[in-house]
Amino acid sequence: MDVLEARGLEVSFGAAKVLRDVSFTLRRGRVLGLVGESGAGKSMLGRVIARNLPEGFAVTGGALSFLGQDLVTIADEPRRQLLGDKIAFIPQEPLTALNPVMTVGRQFDEHLARLGAPRAGRRERAIAALAELRLRDPASLLERYPFQLSGGMCQRVLIAMAFASGPALIVADEPTTALDVSTQAHIVQIVRALQRDHGTTLLFITHDLRLASHVCDDILVLYAGEVVERGPAREVCAAPRHPYTRALLAANPPLDGAARRLVTLPDTMPGLAAFASLPGCRFAPRCPVKDPACAAATPPLRDIAPGRAVRCTEACLTGAAAIVDAAPPRPPAPPPGETVLALETVSKHYPGERDWLGRRRPGVDAVKPLDLTVRAGEFVGVVGESGSGKSTLAKLVMGLEAATGGRIAVDGKDVTVNDPAARRVRLGALQMVFQDPQSALNPRRPVSRLITQAMEAGDGRWSEAERVARARALLEETGLSPDLLGRYPSQLSGGQKQRVNIARALCVTPRLLVADEIVSGLDVSVQAQILNLLLDLRRERGIGLVFISHDLAVVRYLCDRVVVMRHGEVVESGDTDTVFAAPRHPYTRALLAAVPPEDPDRPWPPEPGPAA
Amino acid sequence: MTPRTRAALRRCLASPRVVIGLALIAAAVAVAILAPFLAPHDPQEQDLLNTLLPPAWAAGGVADYPLGTDSLGRCVLSRLFYGARVALYVAALAATGAALLGAALALVAGYFGGWVDWLVSRLVDIWMAFPPVILALILLVGLGAGVNKVVLAIVLIDWTRFCRVLRSEVIVVRRRDYVAAARLAGFTHAQTILREVLPAVLPLLITLFSLEMGIAVIVEAIMSFVGLSVEPNVAAWGVMIADARQTMNQAPWGVVAPVLAIFVTVLAFNLTGDGLRRALDPRLVTSRGEA
Numbered sequence A: 001m002d003v004l005e006a007r008g009l010e011v012s013f014g015a016a017k018v019l020r021d022v023s024f025t026l027r028r029g030r031v032l033g034l035v036g037e038s039g040a041g042k043s044m045l046g047r048v049i050a051r052n053l054p055e056g057f058a059v060t061g062g063a064l065s066f067l068g069q070d071l072v073t074i075a076d077e078p079r080r081q082l083l084g085d086k087i088a089f090i091p092q093e094p095l096t097a098l099n100p101v102m103t104v105g106r107q108f109d110e111h112l113a114r115l116g117a118p119r120a121g122r123r124e125r126a127i128a129a130l131a132e133l134r135l136r137d138p139a140s141l142l143e144r145y146p147f148q149l150s151g152g153m154c155q156r157v158l159i160a161m162a163f164a165s166g167p168a169l170i171v172a173d174e175p176t177t178a179l180d181v182s183t184q185a186h187i188v189q190i191v192r193a194l195q196r197d198h199g200t201t202l203l204f205i206t207h208d209l210r211l212a213s214h215v216c217d218d219i220l221v222l223y224a225g226e227v228v229e230r231g232p233a234r235e236v237c238a239a240p241r242h243p244y245t246r247a248l249l250a251a252n253p254p255l256d257g258a259a260r261r262l263v264t265l266p267d268t269m270p271g272l273a274a275f276a277s278l279p280g281c282r283f284a285p286r287c288p289v290k291d292p293a294c295a296a297a298t299p300p301l302r303d304i305a306p307g308r309a310v311r312c313t314e315a316c317l318t319g320a321a322a323i324v325d326a327a328p329p330r331p332p333a334p335p336p337g338e339t340v341l342a343l344e345t346v347s348k349h350y351p352g353e354r355d356w357l358g359r360r361r362p363g364v365d366a367v368k369p370l371d372l373t374v375r376a377g378e379f380v381g382v383v384g385e386s387g388s389g390k391s392t393l394a395k396l397v398m399g400l401e402a403a404t405g406g407r408i409a410v411d412g413k414d415v416t417v418n419d420p421a422a423r424r425v426r427l428g429a430l431q432m433v434f435q436d437p438q439s440a441l442n443p444r445r446p447v448s449r450l451i452t453q454a455m456e457a458g459d460g461r462w463s464e465a466e467r468v469a470r471a472r473a474l475l476e477e478t479g480l481s482p483d484l485l486g487r488y489p490s491q492l493s494g495g496q497k498q499r500v501n502i503a504r505a506l507c508v509t510p511r512l513l514v515a516d517e518i519v520s521g522l523d524v525s526v527q528a529q530i531l532n533l534l535l536d537l538r539r540e541r542g543i544g545l546v547f548i549s550h551d552l553a554v555v556r557y558l559c560d561r562v563v564v565m566r567h568g569e570v571v572e573s574g575d576t577d578t579v580f581a582a583p584r585h586p587y588t589r590a591l592l593a594a595v596p597p598e599d600p601d602r603p604w605p606p607e608p609g610p611a612a
Numbered sequence B: 001m002t003p004r005t006r007a008a009l010r011r012c013l014a015s016p017r018v019v020i021g022l023a024l025i026a027a028a029v030a031v032a033i034l035a036p037f038l039a040p041h042d043p044q045e046q047d048l049l050n051t052l053l054p055p056a057w058a059a060g061g062v063a064d065y066p067l068g069t070d071s072l073g074r075c076v077l078s079r080l081f082y083g084a085r086v087a088l089y090v091a092a093l094a095a096t097g098a099a100l101l102g103a104a105l106a107l108v109a110g111y112f113g114g115w116v117d118w119l120v121s122r123l124v125d126i127w128m129a130f131p132p133v134i135l136a137l138i139l140l141v142g143l144g145a146g147v148n149k150v151v152l153a154i155v156l157i158d159w160t161r162f163c164r165v166l167r168s169e170v171i172v173v174r175r176r177d178y179v180a181a182a183r184l185a186g187f188t189h190a191q192t193i194l195r196e197v198l199p200a201v202l203p204l205l206i207t208l209f210s211l212e213m214g215i216a217v218i219v220e221a222i223m224s225f226v227g228l229s230v231e232p233n234v235a236a237w238g239v240m241i242a243d244a245r246q247t248m249n250q251a252p253w254g255v256v257a258p259v260l261a262i263f264v265t266v267l268a269f270n271l272t273g274d275g276l277r278r279a280l281d282p283r284l285v286t287s288r289g290e291a
Helices: A042-050 A076-085 A104-114 A119-132 A151-164 A181-198 A209-215 A233-238 A243-250 A272-277 A292-296 A314-320 A390-398 A420-429 A447-451 A464-477 A482-486 A494-506 A524-541 A552-558 A576-581 A586-593 B003-013 B016-033 B076-112 B114-129 B132-143 B147-174 B177-184 B189-225 B237-245 B253-280 B282-287
Strands: A002-013 A016-027 A031-035 A057-066 A087-090 A169-173 A201-206 A218-223 A226-232 A302-305 A308-310 A339-350 A364-375 A379-383 A405-410 A430-433 A512-516 A544-549 A561-566 A569-575
Touching: A002 A042, A002 A201, A016 A042, A016 A057, A016 A201, A016 A218, A016 A226, A016 A272, A031 A042, A031 A209, A042 A057, A042 A087, A042 A169, A042 A201, A076 A087, A087 A151, A104 A119, A104 A151, A119 A151, A151 A181, A181 A209, A181 A586, A201 A209, A209 A218, A209 A233, A209 A243, A218 A233, A218 A243, A226 A233, A226 A243, A243 A314, A243 A524, A339 A390, A339 A544, A364 A390, A364 A405, A364 A544, A364 A569, A379 A390, A379 A552, A390 A430, A390 A512, A390 A544, A405 A420, A420 A430, A430 A494, A430 B177, A447 A464, A447 A482, A447 A494, A464 A482, A464 A494, A494 A512, A494 A524, A524 A544, A524 A552, A544 A552, A552 A576, A561 A576, A561 A586, A569 A576, A569 A586, B003 B016, B003 B253, B016 B076, B016 B253, B076 B114, B076 B147, B076 B189, B076 B237, B076 B253, B114 B147, B132 B147, B132 B189, B147 B189, B177 B189, B189 B237, B189 B253, B237 B253
Parallel strands: A031 A201, A031 A218, A087 A169, A169 A201, A379 A544, A379 A561, A430 A512, A512 A544
Antiparallel strands: A002 A016, A002 A057, A218 A226, A226 A308, A302 A308, A339 A364, A339 A405, A561 A569
């Protein structure tokens, strides 16, 4: 029996078709993955179901039926009956989805009341539902407020609420994106187990094809509002056919196997405004194997095997097979140069607040005494989950925070105290690339003045012509078009912003870059472009890198050495290949096990750990 | 001009509040500057044969005195025009001074934080605990009367408005990574404050500035009403109200005219300020889905 069926569904914003010809069937008890990068339209489907389309968007064609009822034309009242009772949602941001001023218990109670549960048994039902999620001591959890819980715990509460009504369909929109890898593994484990036990049908929306291959039975790959490939999850990931699916997988650095240079596609996915100029295949402008016919007319979604369909011509599919094989091995690391950065037993302690008697509460050891040296041309990865102190480490290195212990040396000169002399030493050697380009780029500066900002520092006297020339050189080096010189950050795409961010750091020709989670907000294909850019910079400039990330696969691809941090402490460090192939510390092992493996046949997630 | 500035400007000019407010302010400024050409009489010229004349359109009015005369036979319209000079002079100068002092302290406090911030914040707290009118009177008694003393008094009282509001905005901006990036690019603290932080709080500063001009007009009127502002031989709106107060029963227009002038001017500044706030405040802009 089909729980959800879409036939030629079309959503438009003005003349632009945001979703075009989306068709699928989702049978009872199955998990369908909707995979796409940002802007692919994957969240739009969930919004059609909830009838929560943004202003100006409307369903303009096709049908979407739930258990035989058309969700597009259904009246408001019966639809409200369906939502919550028969269709439940798991949101992306667990912390904002719960009301911070109400206890978990009260919100759960209200939710059950909405579902029509009698008052008498509600508390017991809530406790039972939370216990099913392996949450320890659910009764006391009900008395707590959302802000007293971690993101993972909030998400589990929301999952318990979603399953509470015994819905026929659950829509989960990026339910694990805001969480750490090990939490993600837990959540996925729990959702799958509940889904199996209750026979619930699940629509799983994600940007992570590899995660989808382990969670879902079937996958729809979306690109610019079109389904480009559809089929059983394992088959799609083991043997992708569409050039985009292939490129997406090839852009995702693997956690095992040989390190091949990541395949990148040029540019980014077209936005809404560009759809009108793309009458044919929307992937054609970036397609490595396109032929002229593709750009003229959209190829239909053809069945190529039982249950598998691809929106591409036969000729292209043949040519696409060559994409991944053509990838050269990752360039070997050059021999490292002299030591640029040396940390000796550096630590950072944040003192606690004083209470009203003036007594200090216990503080936090954000970074416990730690040694680290980085040489020119060396890429060192710092990995750990949120709260491990890795961002504090970056701030200590850059002098944005003062160390409470130990010694920091740059080029052999002591810069522990960030006085003007130390700032000059740092300025010539170190630069930082910030995590969030939205916050790191001043919206009031055009690109040319952003990336050459260092030239107006101090008493620097540079002519306007010199600055523009430098800006052009930096743009070229970071693979950006000189057309961007006069643009402002708000007019750039996410990938372009991050390149501008890197270009700014390169302006003073540093020998070491400190990069804090610089690819975590980017789509996989854009992330691959940035990673390759960093490798190219090393080859051309012999630059070193301290790369802070929670993504182990990215660190493995990029870094020669890795430092694993937990609660401000280094638990393991060493040569990347050695650490990842034979992790010694249980925490490193747990982190590695939490990453969805490339091989879709390897069972994942691992068996659940103890309840949190 | 950045696209952000252009969009902000477009939003400002699409706001009826800003357009009406600016038009009224422009009219007031024009009247003040062109007073010697527009005014039918010298503001101090007395016509003792024609005292307490009603406006020209009322019974007994004379075309030569469009808004009538006061108890000394001085032309009300001419005094109104010249009075605009005093009002706008005080408004512009006092708002500028208060903005400069308040913004400077706010930038320093918000940017450096720590004990500097503590000190400035406590100073603002203490300062704001004084009733402003009493504080102004005390200051003027200490400083002596005079229009420039009024300006100084307003600056010394109202810098706290700027300081308190701007400081919290500076703290928000200061946490952005681009401020840290500027430091890492070698900017000095002064450069970082002036080139990275100040431009981000400028829209708020402009809004506050406009509202402060309105406040300054009222304060000046009160001070000249009690005779602590301009010399007695200078026409100011507060002076006109004070003069016409005795003869209010026979000639109410003598009070009504300057009160209306104050009302329209303050309304213009408040409309502009309110409109600018709605057009420039990022929170209000996003809530209407325009950004």
